[in-house]
Amino acid sequence: xxxxxxxxxxxxxxxxxxxxxxGIAELQPDLMGLQEVIxxxxxxxxxxxxxxDFGYHHVWGKSPDSFVPFxxxxxxxxxxxxxxxxxxxxLDADEDRSLLHAEIASPVGALSFFNTHLAW
Numbered sequence: 001x002x003x004x005x006x007x008x009x010x011x012x013x014x015x016x017x018x019x020x021x022x023g024i025a026e027l028q029p030d031l032m033g034l035q036e037v038i039x040x041x042x043x044x045x046x047x048x049x050x051x052x053d054f055g056y057h058h059v060w061g062k063s064p065d066s067f068v069p070f071x072x073x074x075x076x077x078x079x080x081x082x083x084x085x086x087x088x089x090x091l092d093a094d095e096d097r098s099l100l101h102a103e104i105a106s107p108v109g110a111l112s113f114f115n116t117h118l119a120w
Contacts, residue, residue, distance in 0.1 A: 006046060024053075059100070061084075061100045072115045081110070086101070088118075
C-alpha cells in the first residue's frame, strides 16, 4: 500500500511525475491512495495517467462542495467494484475536504479502502 500527496501540478510537475513513476515501479503497491489529484476529463487526468502506466484500476473523487478540480484518487491492482465520496466538515478551514471509499475485489474477497486529504 502506498499513500502520496502528488501536489497537483504545482512546482516542477514533469520532474516530480518521473520520480512518482520510479517510486511506483520500485514499490509495486497493490493499492495506492493519492491526494491533490487533478482530473479535467480527457484534457488532463493524473489518476488515469498513472493507472494506465502501471495497469491499475482507478477511481477519483472530490468534495461535492468544492469548485477546485482536484481531489483524491484510489488506484488498485484489482477491480474496483464501487466507490463513494463523503464530504468532510469544513469547520474553520477555508478548503473543502473529502473521504473517498472504494470497494476492491481483492483475491481474498471484498476489501474496503479509504483515502482522504485532511486540512492542516
